[in-house]
Amino acid sequence: xxxxxxxxxxRFAAVLTTVVLAxxxxxxxxxxxxxxxxxxxxGALFGLPRAPYGLLYAKLVRPRLGPPGExxxxxxxxFAQAVGLVFAVVxxxxxAAGLTVVAYVAVAAAxxxxxxxxxxxxxxxxxxxxxxRRLFPSQPNxxxxxx
Amino acid sequence: MVVAAVLAAATAxxxxxxxxxxxxxxxxxxxxxxxxxxxxxxxxERATLVQFSTAFCQPCRAARATLAHVAADTEGVVxxxxxxxxxxxxxxxxxxxxxxxxxxxxxxxxIVRRATGAPRLAxxxxxxxx
Numbered sequence: 001x002x003x004x005x006x007x008x009x010x011r012f013a014a015v016l017t018t019v020v021l022a023x024x025x026x027x028x029x030x031x032x033x034x035x036x037x038x039x040x041x042x043g044a045l046f047g048l049p050r051a052p053y054g055l056l057y058a059k060l061v062r063p064r065l066g067p068p069g070e071x072x073x074x075x076x077x078x079f080a081q082a083v084g085l086v087f088a089v090v091x092x093x094x095x096a097a098g099l100t101v102v103a104y105v106a107v108a109a110a111x112x113x114x115x116x117x118x119x120x121x122x123x124x125x126x127x128x129x130x131x132x133r134r135l136f137p138s139q140p141n142x143x144x145x146x147x
Numbered sequence: 148m149v150v151a152a153v154l155a156a157a158t159a160x161x162x163x164x165x166x167x168x169x170x171x172x173x174x175x176x177x178x179x180x181x182x183x184x185x186x187x188x189x190x191x192e193r194a195t196l197v198q199f200s201t202a203f204c205q206p207c208r209a210a211r212a213t214l215a216h217v218a219a220d221t222e223g224v225v226x227x228x229x230x231x232x233x234x235x236x237x238x239x240x241x242x243x244x245x246x247x248x249x250x251x252x253x254x255x256x257x258i259v260r261r262a263t264g265a266p267r268l269a270x271x272x273x274x275x276x277x
Binding site: 131 | 149150153154156157158160161164165201202203204205208231232233235238239243244245246
């Protein structure tokens with residue numbers, strides 16, 4: 001049984017991510033983007049409920065809401081955090097290297113993805129997964145060989 | 148300015164995607180039929196609902212529930228779920244770009260309909276071959 005989480009947690013995280021990335025786009029702050037990158041990294045490594053926005057959701061928002069109508073798998077939003085991290089890293093490196101246009105494109109792409117998640121519930125990062133696997137097939141692992 | 152443009156473009160994309168997502172459409176006629184060997188399961192007498200899924204796919208669960216429901220309450224209809232990641236040859240041959248993608252096969256394995264995104268129950272029922 002895969003880990004299940006309250007789907008409103010990732011949605012709340014997407015709202016905060018949208019706001020932070022919009023501020024990055026307006027101010028051009030590489031530092032703020034780096035902080036958002038750390039938040040993405042925490043979500044990808046430890047899972048969204050244990051990343052900063054997830055903790056904020058559990059502490060501030062969840063107590064004011066009723067129980068969730070349904071739970072969702074934890075893996076897709078966690079994968080999307082890793083995709084977000086890639087964009088944040090590209091953005092920070094580009095800012096540091098003076099490639100401002102590249103940095104803004106990376107931030108704009110991440111902002112669009114976060115906004116689509118917040119407003120429509122689409123997990124754009126998740127949708128990259130099959131395309132990614134089509135380009136880079138996974139190595140067959142031992143469990144598959146055994147089955 | 149840039150923020151407004153990005154959000155406007157994302158909204159347009161979101162509305163477009165929401166309108167199209169899960170729609171069941173006619174499949175291209177030149178596709179090769181699918182058989183039990185490729186599916187790893189026998190074909191349904193009337194129809195087979197072939198669902199391509201991945202581990203990192205939110206709407207796959209909703210699609211699974213819908214298709215399993217139709218298969219359970221319709222005589223001769225079976226639901227087969229394929230892990231796209233481990234069947235990339237098939238994924239490339241059928242040009243599957245997103246999950247869930249659902250193919251509706253008739254009794255001979257010919258692909259008659261296709262839906263990208265989680266399809267609605269009524270649309271799946273309407274798409275079943277007679």
